[in-house]
Amino acid sequence: MYQIRKRRVLSLLLGAAAILGASSASQAATIRVVLGYYSAATQGLFEGMAKDFMEKHPGDEVKIEVIQWDNLQQRLTTDIAGGTAPDIAMIGTRWLVDYVKNDIAEPLDGYMTPEFKAGFIESFLSPSTFDGKMYGLPVAASARAMYYNKDLLAKAGVNEPPTNWDGVVDAAKKIKALGTDAYGFALQGKEIETDAYWYYSLWTHGGEIIKDGKSGVASPQAIEALALYKMMIDEKLTEPDPSGLNRQDIERLFKQGRIGMILTGPWLRGQIKTDAPNLNYGLSSIPEGSNKATYGVTDTLMVFNSSPNKELAMKFLTETAFSPKWRIEFSTKEGFLPVMKEEAAAPVFANDPQLKAFTDMLPYARFAPPVANWEQMVDAVIAALQKVYIGQAQPEAALKDAAATIDGLIEQ
Amino acid sequence: MASSSSSAGKASEVGARRGKTRAGTQANGRIGSVSAPYLLILPAILFAFWIIGYPIYDMANMSVHAVNRFGKTTAFNDFANYQRLFSHQLFLGCLIRTLVWTVFVVGGTVILSVPIALVLNEKFYGRTLARIIIMLPWAVSLTMTGIVWRWSLNGQFGMVNATLSSFGLQDTPVEWLATAGTAFPILIAIGILVSIPFTVTVILGGLSSLQADIFEAAKIDGASGWQRFRYLTLPLIRPFLNIVLVLNFIYVFNSFPLIWVMTQGDPANSTDILVTWLYKLAFRYGELGIASALSIVMFLILLALTITYAALAMRHERREI
Numbered sequence: 001m002y003q004i005r006k007r008r009v010l011s012l013l014l015g016a017a018a019i020l021g022a023s024s025a026s027q028a029a030t031i032r033v034v035l036g037y038y039s040a041a042t043q044g045l046f047e048g049m050a051k052d053f054m055e056k057h058p059g060d061e062v063k064i065e066v067i068q069w070d071n072l073q074q075r076l077t078t079d080i081a082g083g084t085a086p087d088i089a090m091i092g093t094r095w096l097v098d099y100v101k102n103d104i105a106e107p108l109d110g111y112m113t114p115e116f117k118a119g120f121i122e123s124f125l126s127p128s129t130f131d132g133k134m135y136g137l138p139v140a141a142s143a144r145a146m147y148y149n150k151d152l153l154a155k156a157g158v159n160e161p162p163t164n165w166d167g168v169v170d171a172a173k174k175i176k177a178l179g180t181d182a183y184g185f186a187l188q189g190k191e192i193e194t195d196a197y198w199y200y201s202l203w204t205h206g207g208e209i210i211k212d213g214k215s216g217v218a219s220p221q222a223i224e225a226l227a228l229y230k231m232m233i234d235e236k237l238t239e240p241d242p243s244g245l246n247r248q249d250i251e252r253l254f255k256q257g258r259i260g261m262i263l264t265g266p267w268l269r270g271q272i273k274t275d276a277p278n279l280n281y282g283l284s285s286i287p288e289g290s291n292k293a294t295y296g297v298t299d300t301l302m303v304f305n306s307s308p309n310k311e312l313a314m315k316f317l318t319e320t321a322f323s324p325k326w327r328i329e330f331s332t333k334e335g336f337l338p339v340m341k342e343e344a345a346a347p348v349f350a351n352d353p354q355l356k357a358f359t360d361m362l363p364y365a366r367f368a369p370p371v372a373n374w375e376q377m378v379d380a381v382i383a384a385l386q387k388v389y390i391g392q393a394q395p396e397a398a399l400k401d402a403a404a405t406i407d408g409l410i411e412q
Numbered sequence: 413m414a415s416s417s418s419s420a421g422k423a424s425e426v427g428a429r430r431g432k433t434r435a436g437t438q439a440n441g442r443i444g445s446v447s448a449p450y451l452l453i454l455p456a457i458l459f460a461f462w463i464i465g466y467p468i469y470d471m472a473n474m475s476v477h478a479v480n481r482f483g484k485t486t487a488f489n490d491f492a493n494y495q496r497l498f499s500h501q502l503f504l505g506c507l508i509r510t511l512v513w514t515v516f517v518v519g520g521t522v523i524l525s526v527p528i529a530l531v532l533n534e535k536f537y538g539r540t541l542a543r544i545i546i547m548l549p550w551a552v553s554l555t556m557t558g559i560v561w562r563w564s565l566n567g568q569f570g571m572v573n574a575t576l577s578s579f580g581l582q583d584t585p586v587e588w589l590a591t592a593g594t595a596f597p598i599l600i601a602i603g604i605l606v607s608i609p610f611t612v613t614v615i616l617g618g619l620s621s622l623q624a625d626i627f628e629a630a631k632i633d634g635a636s637g638w639q640r641f642r643y644l645t646l647p648l649i650r651p652f653l654n655i656v657l658v659l660n661f662i663y664v665f666n667s668f669p670l671i672w673v674m675t676q677g678d679p680a681n682s683t684d685i686l687v688t689w690l691y692k693l694a695f696r697y698g699e700l701g702i703a704s705a706l707s708i709v710m711f712l713i714l715l716a717l718t719i720t721y722a723a724l725a726m727r728h729e730r731r732e733i
Contacts (some may be wrong), residue, residue: 074695081483098698102480189590190678243679244567244587253568376697386679390591405501 028059029309031316032086034076036069036299038140041333045326053320062316080104080304087307088317090139093127093300094368100130101372106305107133111314116322124339127367128300136300137317140336142265143365144200144295145357146287150280152182152260161261161284165204165228168261168287172237175260185232186250186262189242189389195381196295197247200263200286201225203293203366209377210369215406217381218399225289226395230388243389255279265297266358270335283357296365298339337362373409380405468711474704481698493705500702502681502689509596510665510685517603517664521611522656524604529615530645543616550609558673561602565589565674589675592682599671599683603664611656618652619645654725661721662714686710 035046043066050062065086067075073095079085091099099105109117117125120138128136148161156174172184188197199209205228207221216222232238239245239253247264254262255276262268263286272279286294301321303313320326327343330336337358338344349355368374384402387393393401475493477485497503532543549557564571567587576582589595622645630640668687671677677684677692684692686706694703 077482077695077698098481102482102484104482191676239568240585241567241587241590244590249566249568373697376699379692379696382678383680390679392680 028061029312030061030063031088031307031309031313032063032065033088033090033316034072034079034086035064035066035090036072036092037066038334042066045330045333046321048329049316049320049326052326053316056319057312057315060312083306085304085306087309087313088301088303090299090301091136093136093138093298094370094374096128096136096300096302097130097370097372097374099302100135104304104306105135106303106307106310107135108137108303108314109134111303111311112318116318119322119340119342121339121341121344121362123296123362123365124298127298127370128302130370136302137322138298138339139301139321140299140331140334141339142267142297142336143358143361144196144263144265144286145361146261146263146284147254147268148261148282148284149182149254149257149259150282152257156260161282162287163284164288165201169228169232169237172232172260173235176235176237182258182260183239183253184237184260186254186259187229187233187238187242187389188245188247188250189386190244190382191246193247194385195378197263198226198229198381198385199295199366200293201228201289203295204286204289204291206290210371210406210410213410215377215403215410217384217406218396218403222399223396226385226388226399230395233389241390243386254281266337266355267335269354283354285357285361292361292364294361294365296362296367298367371410373412376409377406380409471704471707471711474700475708477701479701479704481700483700489701493701494709497702497705497709502684505681506684506686506689509683510687513596513600513603513667513685514661514665516600517607517667518657518660520600520604521607521660522653525608525611525615525656526653528608529612529619530641532612532616533619546612547609549606554606554667554669555673557602557606558670561598562589562674565598589678591679595675595679596683599674602674603667603670606670607660607664611660614652614656615649618649622648654721658718658721661717665714666710 033046033050035042037043043064046064046066050064053062054060069092072091076085076089076091085104096105117134124138124141125134128134128138146161152175153159153161153171156171156178158171158174162168162171168185175182175184188194202209202217202222202225205221205225207219207225208216210216211219229238233242239250239259245253250259250262251264251268251271253259254268255272257276257279269283272281285292301317303310303317307313322340324340324342324346327338327340328346328348331338331343332348337355338346338349343349344359349359371377380402384393384398387398388395474485476488476491478487478489478492479485528546532539532546536542563569565588567573567585567590570588572588573582573585577585586594588598627640627644630644635643666687667685668691671683671685671688672691675683677688681689687710690703690706690710693699693706
């Protein structure tokens with residue numbers, strides 16, 4: 001009896017020792033990376049990076065999870081609240097401010113060399129920098145430009161793409177005069193980026209979303225910018241009832257050859273290649289008012305300060321994910337603009353004339369302002385735009401309402 | 413268990429005192445027989461309270477504290493979340509729209525479902541097929557229904573416009589979901605459409621439980637079809653109508669997928685009901701404090717309405733007896 005018990009105790013001790021020994025010997029770490037879904041290629045690209053990294057660091061593991069963008073914020077919120085946050089996450093750069101404010105994002109400067117940081121194109125770093133500290137690495141970037149249907153414009157007697165708003169209105173009137181089912185200028189009126197479609201007009205008219213800590217969406221320039229769109233709707237230069245169409249809808253109309261001019265990002269090039277290869281289109285810059293401007297959007301890879309493996313997580317980013325090889329592969333497959341200098345110099349980007357329309361706009365790129373409550377402000381702006389588009393309110397009154405809401409949110 | 417064995421023991425006592433003993437046993441055993449069933453279901457009740465009650469407690473707790481966007485509760489904040497909710501410019505509009513939406517969808521569903529159920533209760537050739545067709549929408553998820561209707565109603569590519577223009581009924585495309593004036597009634601109509609299968613099923617169940625002979629008796633006594641419906645069918649299926657009204661009210665009040673898929677509350681929040689706004693508050697804006705206050709308010713509204721309705725329905729039944 002005693003013998004048996006003694007033996008059992010011994011074997012238990014031995015087992016415990018074996019477990020302890022095994023875990024102290026290997027020191028293996030696992031990094032969890034949560035990513036947003038861009039396309040069917042996203043998972044494969046990052047799996048490739050993970051494989052590369054694991055070969056260089058035997059024993060360590062990188063786990064990749066890809067999630068739809070619609071659910072990403074909700075998923076990260078619940079993970080953080082439940083104490084199971086990943087080590088690295090891809091987020092919209094405009095969300096970063098909330099993560100920084102709530103002390104969830106790790107400042108990254110201490111983990112990278114100055115040379116590595118200098119490798120980025122300067123303008124893409126500012127949206128993820130707060131109080132001089134970098135909290136994220138820009139992973140995907142896009143700027144917007146104007147796509148125009150060469151055939152349609154030629155038929156209407158316009159041989160050069162318009163460079164300013166007067167030219168756009170003029171060309172749209174000529175397309176309308178053709179009497180076909182084509183519309184001159186595409187305008188989206190619902191769901192994601194409905195606000196952004198108006199910022200093109202706002203910024204080029206010299207307006208600002210937020211100026212001196214106050215909302216600028218009811219400034220005279222902003223009212224002028226919205227009045228222009230409203231006039232185009234009333235004159236039937238856009239498709240009827242824009243508040244019924246989202247971004248995909250107007251892009252689809254363009255692919256069908258029924259839109260003269262549309263403002264959107266580089267992804268549409270890839271879609272046209274597969275969906276409408278015969279479409280004769282060109283790219284030019286966003287029409288000017290008093291200013292030149294475009295919308296710049298970046299997504300960011302951030303590291304959680306709750307992660308026990310911050311060093312290793314950063315190694316994965318600096319050594320592999322942001323190596324020129326993988327950057328070029330990622331940006332070309334996903335259809336984004338280069339964010340690193342070495343990447344931009346690569347022949348695929350440097351020799352692509354179409355891409356020039358986007359990269360030429362980069363010096364004028366504006367980003368969503370880094371403020372808290374941004375999504376709520378966006379919805380206030382979208383509600384104001386929709387009220388004007390459907391004729392429920394005048395531009396000035398609607399925008400003043402939105403500005404009051406935004407000011408209230410800034411004060412919070 | 414204890415009470416039954418003791419009563420058995422007492423029952424075997426002297427026969428002459430049997431009556432008295434039995435009465436005594438009953439009085440004695442009543443405490444046990446009354447509490448025993450409760451004791452037996454106590455674990456289940458506690459479990460249910462824990463499963464249902466804990467989230468409610470958690471939500472209520474969150475609603476009176478400051479909460480950051482990542483769900484971390486901090487200080488008690490003097491009902492500031494409720495204050496901000498009630499003073500929010502969208503609250504009243506969403507509340508009114510929720511009531512309009514609920515009353516119209518539930519009312520329309522019941523008004524349409526009763527005749528449909530009456531027809532399906534008759535014997536006719538192809539009845540089974542007709543019943544299957546009525547039930548089919550139930551098998552499709554609300555999200556799928558929403559997506560299909562969203563495509564159909566699209567102004568530029570949708571089937572509805574294509575059909576109308578091929579019959580020459582319209583010459584310019586109509587964006588059905590672009591204004592609240594068309595979007596909200598359409599949403600209500602689709603809401604009714606998807607609520608009909610469940611409602612018809614319940615009413616059909618009620619109708620098939622009715623006895624045929626009283627209807628025959630009424631017929632012989634010369635009652636017209638309408639009179640038989642009004643004074644026999646309707647009162648007899650009232651309990652089923654009550655079930656349908658209360659359950660539909662709760663489902664429709666909280667119905668999220670249809671509106672979310674088709675309009676997301678657009679344009680300009682004009683098709684937002686409380687539950688879609690709740691989703692925006694919680695997961696788009698990260699206003700978890702206001703969102704939990706709103707959840708509690710919605711819970712209380714539903715609770716109050718259900719209790720009131722149940723009380724009224726029960727009183728009605730008692731009077732009829």
